[in-house]
Amino acid sequence: MFARSTSKTWLRSSGKRFKTLLRRFAQLENVLKEITPKSIDYSQWYVDVIRKADMVDYSPVKGFMVMKPYSYRVWEFIQAAMNTRFRATGHENAYFPLLIPEHLLQREAKHVEGFSAEVAWVTHGGSELLAERLAVRPTSETIVGAMYSKWIQSYRDLPVLMNQWSNVVRWEKSTRPFLRTTEFLWQEGHTVHRTADEAERETRQQLEIYREVIEGELAIPVVAGVKSAGERFAGAVETYTLEALMSDGRALQIATSHFLGQNFARAFDIQFLDEDGTLKYGWTTSWGSSTRMIGGLIMVHGDDRGLRMPPRVAPIQVVIIPIGRGADGKAVHARCRALADELGSIARVRLDDRPEYTPGYKYNDWEMRGVPLRIEVGPRDLKAEQVVIARRDTGQKTTVALAELPSTVARLLDEVQQELFRQASEYRGRETYTISRCQEADAHGYRGFFRGGWCGSEACADSLKIETGMTIRCLPLEPESNQASCAMCGATSRQQVLLARAY
RNA sequence: CGGGGAGUAGCGCAGCUUGGUAGCGCGCCUGCUUCGGGAGCAGGAGGUCGCAGGUUCAAAUCCUGUCUCUCCGACCA
DSSP: OOOHHHHHHHHHHHHHHHHHHHHHHHTTTTSSSOOTTTTOHHHHHHHHHHHTTTEEEEOOOOEEEEEEEHHHHHHHHHHHHHHHHHHHHOEEOOOOOOEEHHHHSSSSSSHHHHHGGGOEEEEEEETEEEEEEEESSSSHHHHHHHHHHOOOBBBGGGEEEEEEEEEOOOOSSSSBBTTSSSSSEEEEEEEEEHHHHHHHHHHHHHHHHHHHHHTTTSSSEEEEEEGGGGGGOOOOOOEEEEEEOOTTTTTEEEEEEEEEEEEEHHHHHHHEEETTEEOOOOOOOEEEEEEEEHHHHHHHHHHHTTTOOGGGGGSEEEEEOOOOHHHHHHHHHHHHHHHHHHHTTTEEEEOOOOSSOOHHHHHHHHHHTTEEEEEEOOOOHHHHEEEEEEEETOOOEEEEEEGGHHHHHHHHHHHHHHHHHHHHHHHHHTTEEESSGGGGGGTTTTTEEEEEEEEEHHHHHHHHHHHHSSSEEEEEOOOSOSSSSTTTTBBBSSEEEEEOOOO
């Protein structure tokens, strides 16, 4: 036993030393100076990318991070894309308070149970001890429910369709920027409906909106499904989820939508007088997506040179880099400025005219930040009335005549968006396996999505976790085929499930 | 929360074993020369060594505590 633990420790530390060596070697080879290659240390790669791309910084408090402008801008694009769709489906934005009195938080039994371990409490106002402690919201079902019960009296008040953009706090044990932080930004929708059917439809409709935004804007392919009971939101009847596959083969739950039945309506007394004169409980839903999506964006599209931004959410879509000095330089700069003005109406353009850096430095710099298109303008191009365009997604360089530049840029931005989605889809397709026994995932290093049968028992879900480290990510809404037997116990399968190791 | 690793200039690190003037590379500032894939030379600025105690004539170095980051588990968007 002693020998075993010793060798384990040794392996761990020598593994780390080995990684450091490899990393240094990579740096000497000038593969890339600032970013650890994915293949050497994925976690380190992730941290390097977000820091070198100037997306976040750590704060003095554990688990809290600063979102710097370059990542916050991405968040703003996500917000815009979602707000448009929320509004189109009749939702309105509102804002509910940050602090929730303890008695409210405790109204719904399963909900409290689910969140109690990670709630932060406010106990003092100034130096005075509060009569009742106040929870910093981990999510807002309770405070929203309490308010809704005041606002709703008649079926004519329904449906209530509200959304809020806010921060929430969950005291997490281990944190990683974007993926799991103690405080995070998100959007949470809360609705009340007259019938169960309507609430169910709402739940699915919002999941579909998430899919549109995540696939269409972030270029991240997702699998839509239903959570198993063990993975369900605390207090929900049914939780719908979108699962994405990261480039290290682990799954990320990227958005969820909950059908809450009448659980919260009963707990918070959300009742309405129906047309038939009887008092009924409303049917509620809630749905959320967070800055975690940005973490997904990084892990799905990033490569060893850094980020690769899908154009639709890229803070800078086109960077123009002048080449040359002296007399040439002046003409080049004039041309670049003119191009920046011209293209500014069709894309988010940045002219990098910093004199202190060479073009080569700038290429690397902007590639690290994932700018989709780079336009190079040098003396040669000036004479030939052309520019060189380099794509971040494929690395391809092409020469484009000035006359065709605006249309080409517009087309290429569209192509890069498609290509990133195509690459991610192809990867996911390649790394999705159908298995009949969960141990078969071992051959693939438990990297990827695994489709297998499930008998429906929580015991099997638990043993899966213990034996393979995988969890049931969801019961896909569109199962590919139905396995005859459970991948864990071999009994008759109830439905195909998606298995993976998850973030 | 358990177990590893790490905190020294903006970044990456050496120095610590054996206590005695704070170092290197990159970056930064100034000047000149450079510019089609991380430019060159010269000069210069920058650090209460994570924080708090303790030992000592003397602590980056030794001891205790604590905070943060990071990895692996357990718990979760």
